[in-house]
Amino acid sequence: MDGVVDHLADERNKAQFDVEEMKIVWAGSRHVFELSDRIARLVASDPVFRKDNRATLSRKDLFKNTLRKAAHAWKRIIELRLSEEEASKLRFYVDEAAFTDLHWGMFVPAIKGQATEEQQQKWLPLAYKMQIIGCYAQTELGHGSNVQGLETTATFDPQTDEFDIHSPTLTSSKWWPGGLGKVSTHAVVYARLITDGQEHGVHGFIVQLRSLDDHLPLPGITIGDIGMKFGNGAYNTMDNGVTRNGKCVRSNVPRQLIYGTMVFVRQTIVSDASCALSRAVCIATRYSAVRRQFGSQNGGVETQVIDYKTQQNRLFPLLAAAYAFRFVGEWLKWLYTDVTQRLQANDFSTLPEAHACTAGLKSLTTTFTADAIEECRKLCGGHGYLCSSGLPELFAVYVPACTYEGDNVVLLLQVARFLMKTVSQLGSEKKPVGTTAYMGRVEHLMQCRCSVQKAEDWLNPNTILEAFEARTARMSVAVAQKLAQFANPEEGFLELSPNLVEASVAHCQLIVVSKFIEKLQQDIPGKGVKELLGMLCNIYALNILHKHLGDFLSTGSITPKQGSLANDQLRSLYSQVRPNAIALVDAFNYTDHYLGSVLGRYDGNVYPKLYEEAWKDPLNDSVVPDGYHEYIRPLLKNQLRNARL
Numbered sequence: 001m002d003g004v005v006d007h008l009a010d011e012r013n014k015a016q017f018d019v020e021e022m023k024i025v026w027a028g029s030r031h032v033f034e035l036s037d038r039i040a041r042l043v044a045s046d047p048v049f050r051k052d053n054r055a056t057l058s059r060k061d062l063f064k065n066t067l068r069k070a071a072h073a074w075k076r077i078i079e080l081r082l083s084e085e086e087a088s089k090l091r092f093y094v095d096e097a098a099f100t101d102l103h104w105g106m107f108v109p110a111i112k113g114q115a116t117e118e119q120q121q122k123w124l125p126l127a128y129k130m131q132i133i134g135c136y137a138q139t140e141l142g143h144g145s146n147v148q149g150l151e152t153t154a155t156f157d158p159q160t161d162e163f164d165i166h167s168p169t170l171t172s173s174k175w176w177p178g179g180l181g182k183v184s185t186h187a188v189v190y191a192r193l194i195t196d197g198q199e200h201g202v203h204g205f206i207v208q209l210r211s212l213d214d215h216l217p218l219p220g221i222t223i224g225d226i227g228m229k230f231g232n233g234a235y236n237t238m239d240n241g242v243t244r245n246g247k248c249v250r251s252n253v254p255r256q257l258i259y260g261t262m263v264f265v266r267q268t269i270v271s272d273a274s275c276a277l278s279r280a281v282c283i284a285t286r287y288s289a290v291r292r293q294f295g296s297q298n299g300g301v302e303t304q305v306i307d308y309k310t311q312q313n314r315l316f317p318l319l320a321a322a323y324a325f326r327f328v329g330e331w332l333k334w335l336y337t338d339v340t341q342r343l344q345a346n347d348f349s350t351l352p353e354a355h356a357c358t359a360g361l362k363s364l365t366t367t368f369t370a371d372a373i374e375e376c377r378k379l380c381g382g383h384g385y386l387c388s389s390g391l392p393e394l395f396a397v398y399v400p401a402c403t404y405e406g407d408n409v410v411l412l413l414q415v416a417r418f419l420m421k422t423v424s425q426l427g428s429e430k431k432p433v434g435t436t437a438y439m440g441r442v443e444h445l446m447q448c449r450c451s452v453q454k455a456e457d458w459l460n461p462n463t464i465l466e467a468f469e470a471r472t473a474r475m476s477v478a479v480a481q482k483l484a485q486f487a488n489p490e491e492g493f494l495e496l497s498p499n500l501v502e503a504s505v506a507h508c509q510l511i512v513v514s515k516f517i518e519k520l521q522q523d524i525p526g527k528g529v530k531e532l533l534g535m536l537c538n539i540y541a542l543n544i545l546h547k548h549l550g551d552f553l554s555t556g557s558i559t560p561k562q563g564s565l566a567n568d569q570l571r572s573l574y575s576q577v578r579p580n581a582i583a584l585v586d587a588f589n590y591t592d593h594y595l596g597s598v599l600g601r602y603d604g605n606v607y608p609k610l611y612e613e614a615w616k617d618p619l620n621d622s623v624v625p626d627g628y629h630e631y632i633r634p635l636l637k638n639q640l641r642n643a644r645l
């Protein structure tokens with residue numbers, strides 16, 4: 001900030017905690033913080049990684065620009081001999097959806113998780129050096145959620161020792177895979193395995209799609225891009241592909257390992273939610289401190305919009321959720337590592353819980369984040385609608401996360417199956433463990449009474465936890481009892497699916513709250529850091545309680561009076577967080593390049609930069625617009641009407 005006026009300096013001076021220590025907590029460790037900081041600056045200072053022109057480029061130019069950036073990123077990774085961790089951070093800060101996301105995020109993990117040793121030795125070195133580029137081709141035109149309904153077949157031919165991959169119908173065309181349309185040379189293709197005329201369910205196969213010499217599709221393969229997607233710029237940097245038919249190499253793995261890849265990717269999507277959410281919140285918070293409306297007395301300054309309680313009531317729960325998702329993401333990473341080690345030792349016992357947690361938290365965090373980005377746009381008033389605010393593009397890129405890697409409702413129904421199984425086993429030998437351990441106290445939770453008598457009582461983590469546990473246990477048991485009334489359980493499951501989804505949401509919210517509370521039990525250094533995190537944890541929990549008051553009241557987990565006291569406590573927490581708001585978003589340590597927002601600039605110098613940015617629009621290249629002579633001048637001169645007379 002040398003030589004630059006910091007319009008947010010007063011705000012920064014108000015902070016009551018050690019921001020530098022909070023940065024470490026947010027990053028996860030000092031090592032990750034230092035590495036991220038160094039790589040973020042490297043990307044921000046490289047002109048090739050410029051991204052402020054994305055909204056105005058044509059699809060073809062946008063796509064070519066993405067290829068250029070990906071190639072440049074790879075060049076820098078090699079030149080600087082970056083480690084895998086540094087390289088992945090570099091791709092993160094380049095911040096452009098590209099085929100490389102799928103290559104590194106799905107193709108490589110699928111091979112690592114599903115291929116045999118021999119296959120890994122063949123394919124991984126090529127993939128690591130990017131001598132082949134891969135994608136993940138599961139979804140078809142006709143089926144995405146229903147993986148068992150995929151139509152593509154892989155028929156083993158013992159004569160040639162090959163699998164023949166066949167898409168017999170239009171609906172069996174692979175449709176959506178990122179990177180497939182124009183770039184990938186290889187794919188992990190999911191198909192129904194057929195040997196000796198017998199079907200063995202869906203398996204993954206490594207298929208070469210394009211020639212490594214001239215990039216043309218191999219014989220029998222038709223490939224293309226599926227067309228423009230939501231939002232200009234945004235996810236249109238990605239080629240999502242359609243393909244039909246092909247020959248292939250082979251694979252033969254247990255079904256559970258195929259699931260392992262989905263568990264991995266869903267886990268990364270939860271961590272990514274905290275990044276997207278914190279980014280939107282950072283923009284909205286800084287701008288809310290800069291923006292002033294109303295309230296001026298005798299010609300004095302107007303009120304900063306961040307001081308309006310309604311603004312705080314909309315913004316601070318999102319800020320709290322960004323931190324909450326960060327910590328639940330950390331925990332989920334641990335859970336995934338644990339389940340992977342067990343899978344490698346052929347222990348599949350914890351996979352159902354890992355599946356339920358990753359599916360449920362992927363659903364909860366992406367739904368919340370997509371809604372929150374849109375709320376942040378509204379929190380920035382009219383200027384939030386400008387592309388230069390960064391929010392429209394962030395929303396357009398982010399919102400498909402609610403659909404890809406499992407539609408969010410379909411995933412919550414998976415959680416519901418797990419919950420119902422847990423309830424049905426209560427009282428048996430099989431005791432609930434991990435995230436469902438609270439169900440082991442179901443008798444207590446069904447009849448306990450919340451002890452809150454005054455607003456401050458809601459600051460007790462055990463009180464919050466018990467209210468959330470009681471609500472979830474009671475909702476789960478109630479829906480399980482209704483299910484039991486159906487002669488056909490599958491019919492009952494379909495009929496009661498809205499209630500089941502609500503119980504799943506409650507369970508997932510409980511997980512997030514409990515992991516935040518667990519985080520606070522750790523040793524967290526730095527003046528005021530733990531105190532601020534405690535406030536955010538309470539805001540996260542009490543805001544959910546307020547938003548889902550119906551659940552808490554109808555299950556009798558709290559009384560109406562206690563609900564009202566929770567709301568009083570929330571308002572008081574907002575006042576305590578307010579002086580720390582700017583410092584709390586500074587702790588994300590985002591560069592202006594990564595934020596990509598005039599409204600969220602670190603220095604708060606919003607208006608001159610908005611003005612400058614507007615002049616850069618191609619429409620402003622000429623003072624008189626193209627089309628004036630054909631369409632405006634004739635109107636103004638009434639020439640058309642005169643011609644008719």
Ligand SMILES: CC/C=C\C/C=C\C/C=C\C/C=C\CCCCC(=O)SCCNC(=O)CCNC(=O)[C@H](O)C(C)(C)COP(=O)(O)OP(=O)(O)OC[C@H]1O[C@@H](n2cnc3c(N)ncnc32)[C@H](O)[C@@H]1OP(=O)(O)O
Nearest residue numbers: 101105138144145147259262263268269272355404405406
């Ligand atoms: C810009 C990007 C930003 C961030 C992302 C960050 C990093 C990621 C990197 C790159 C990403 C970039 C772009 C996005 C790419 C998106 C890629 C995709 O979308 S790939 C396609 C993904 N498709 C799906 O997720 C399909 C959803 N459907 C399913 O998961 C399942 O088929 C189903 C809905 C679970 C099926 O249900 P069904 O009841 O039919 O179940 P099955 O018969 O299949 O299974 C029975 C049995 O197995 C259990 N089970 C199911 N799934 C899993 C699992 N994943 N793990 C463990 N166990 C599983 C199920 O519960 C049943 O158990 P049972 O009851 O019998 O005990």
Ligand SMILES: Cc1cc2nc3c(=O)[nH]c(=O)nc-3n(C[C@H](O)[C@H](O)[C@H](O)COP(=O)(O)OP(=O)(O)OC[C@H]3O[C@@H](n4cnc5c(N)ncnc54)[C@H](O)[C@@H]3O)c2cc1C
Nearest residue numbers: 136137138139143144145176177178400403404405406409
């Ligand atoms: C940007 C983007 C990138 C993608 N990248 C890839 C990729 O790289 N590779 C890949 O293989 N795929 C990819 N996909 C595909 C993605 O995984 C699927 O679109 C996703 O799994 C949802 O499946 P679907 O499209 O079949 O939705 P559908 O299942 O058709 O959903 C339509 C509606 O039906 C509802 N519904 C469906 N089943 C049920 C049910 N049982 N009960 C109640 N409601 C139900 C859903 O909730 C939804 O409202 C991508 C998709 C997008 C948008």
